[in-house]
């Protein structure tokens with residue numbers, strides 16, 4: 255059963271049942287005269303997204319824009335498959351990432367090497383998108399969906415180099431992609447997302463600062479759902495990022511890579527505790543996200559160190 259919910263006026267969250275886990279992956283529908291989706295989920299979520307649209311009373315063929323906040327496969331992997339049902343839709347992506355959706359070979363290789371073959375199966379294939387279906391953006395574009403509703407696009411690198419965030423004018427809500435991190439288990443766990451290969455600590459902090467200055471009234475998290483605790487969420491993300499980084503630097507000085515790895519792992523596990531009662535999600539976070547965050551943080555730390 256696909257779950258959809260109106261989280262602000264004419265903004266719907268569709269639970270795309272990412273990797274079979276409830277309340278982990280959000281696909282948003284903005285239902286105005288022109289219609290937009292924010293993120294698509296991977297290929298294995300396409301069925302859930304289509305059912306969600308049906309439940310919202312929207313014909314997939316009416317969708318005008320499919321905005322990918324970034325090209326990580328849990329956000330954009332299903333775009334090529336999904337737009338087969340959306341003949342009008344243009345796929346919006348940062349200009350420097352567009353080529354990876356047109357020819358996803360490198361994207362898939364990078365995903366397989368960082369996430370492993372088991373996740374490749376859970377994610378499904380990445381269907382190439384024809385260049386004429388893609389609208390590359392640099393961040394600063396505005397899409398007018400109706401007289402009252404427009405979407406302003408921002409380039410917010412850090413989590414990924416091509417991360418976009420989108421501010422909608424009618425409810426003053428911010429689609430944050432992964433730029434603020436994940437907010438799951440009903441908001442009880444908020445955690446920055448720092449994956450390899452391209453997480454950048456400094457850029458991430460400066461994007462968070464810029465997101466704060468947008469003064470949004472709502473955040474629509476890609477993982478998962480909406481919150482009105484905007485300042486609190488962004489502050490928490492900044493505080494945690496800084497604390498994690500300090501912890502790694504300290505532990506690295508004390509005992510090198512192994513010590514840094516163990517110290518940050520213990521820290522991340524302790525921060526996940528509040529999600530323990532949501533079993534399948536907790537399992538995925540503990541097995542997948544913790545390792546991903548550690549790898550991305552340590553890679554950034556070591557690269558940075560080697561250039562200093």
Ligand SMILES: [Zn+2]
Nearest residue numbers: 324326413432
């Ligand atoms: Zn991501």
